[in-house]
Amino acid sequence: MEESKKEKLVVLIGPTAVGKTKLSIELAKKLNAEIISGDSMQIYRGMDIGTAKISSTEMEGIPHHLIDIKEPHESFSVAEFQAVVRDLISDIHSRGKLPMIVGGTGLYIQSVIFDYKFTDDASNPEYRKILEQQAAESGVDSLFQKLKEIDQQSAERIHPNNVRRVIRALEIFKTTGKTMTEYMDEQKQELIYDVALVGLTMERDKLYERINNRVDLMIKSGLLEEVSILHSQGLRDCQSIQAIGYKEIYHYLDGALSLDEAITQLKQNTRRYAKRQLTWFRNKMEVKWFDMTANNEFEEKFNEIYKYIAGKLGI
Structure with missing residues (x-):
């Protein structure tokens, strides 16, 4: 397929807590875009705090897709994600908008933008x-x-x-x-969209500090109560409960860990996950990286990223 005939797509990736949410909203406003969640856990209803799900207030009127589409006991495969997202991309284009995938689940995003066949x-x-x-x-x-x-x-x-x-x-x-x-x-590494693939990164100590602070905020915001509801419903060996933030609190609720131990483990697992995310993106995809370490440079970084996307997609 010729590049000009391919549907245009923005993909914004990066490790957890790097600042994708805020940037994605500002980009969506300027690009007339709709956002598709590329996070494999934000699909679950009732799992808001532990997945750092965007709130309706934070959305600022920007349409978001693939959030709260499954019950926690249901599974969701990569093949299903691929099919749903590709349909969404076409649907968003048909309404004269630009689709933007935002998230951190590398394999899910990879399955959409490359010519992966699940047969x-x-x-x-x-x-x-x-x-x-x-x-x-x-x-x-x-x-x-x-x-x-x-x-x-x-x-x-x-x-x-x-x-x-x-x-x-x-x-x-x-x-x-x-x-x-x-x-x-062995799957074909051929892009099937005209993609601007943007990655956010951050100096490691700063990112880890943000992750630790985010976990503390999750606890204050009611993560224990959120997980307790799922635990009391008898949810056990299902995909959703294996998510970081849920499995650690389950260990606490089961009496296997103290609360302090569970929180320490949660922070550690999240930091390790962020490291794995970065490794995956760097090894598997051609990404244009932008460093978000400096707090006072958001406006400057935003303009730089917007300029890159506009130039890459010719918009």
Whole structure:
């Protein structure tokens, strides 16, 4: 497809707490854009504080998509995200607006902007049933250990309790002879949109300080109460509860950790996640990076980023 015929798309990425929300709103106003959340956890209703979900006040009238579309017990796959977001991009264009994906879940965003195909050629229902039975009888840990031996990278990316994704990774290996990482890396790295891919970064100590402060604010804003509601509903081995901010508080509510230990672990896990996000973006995508460390340079950075997007997309 010729570059000029491709639909235009802005993608704003960066680690958690780097300042994507504020910048995305200002950009959306100036670009006449609508925002699509690229966060794999903000899709869940009732999970607002722990996912740092944007409030309706913060939206300042800018339409946001893919927020609060699932119940916490429901799963949401990369393939489903890809299909929904691609439809949204076309829909937003049809209304004369510019779509902008904002978020931090690298694989989800990658699946949309590149020519990724999720097909059944790596499907093996019989083997999947065997693995599901094994997980039901012996727990997912034995399967996760097998995954670690086969594909260390996928094991680092997939939560040990995410039975569905652990089984899927093993199924791909059994069916294709390739690890999930190899299978994904072989997908065509061809952009299917005319994309301005903007990344926000920040000096590490400053970012980690912001993360720690954000966690403290989440606790003050009622994270314990939010997680307690989910816990009291009996939600357990589902995708949503594996999110950082929820699993740590679950450990506290289950009596496995003190509250202070849970909060310390939450901060540590968030910092590690931010580091993994940056590594992923730098290794997997051609990103134009902008450093947001200086507090007093927002206006200057905003103008620089806007100018880059306008120039890249010819708008």
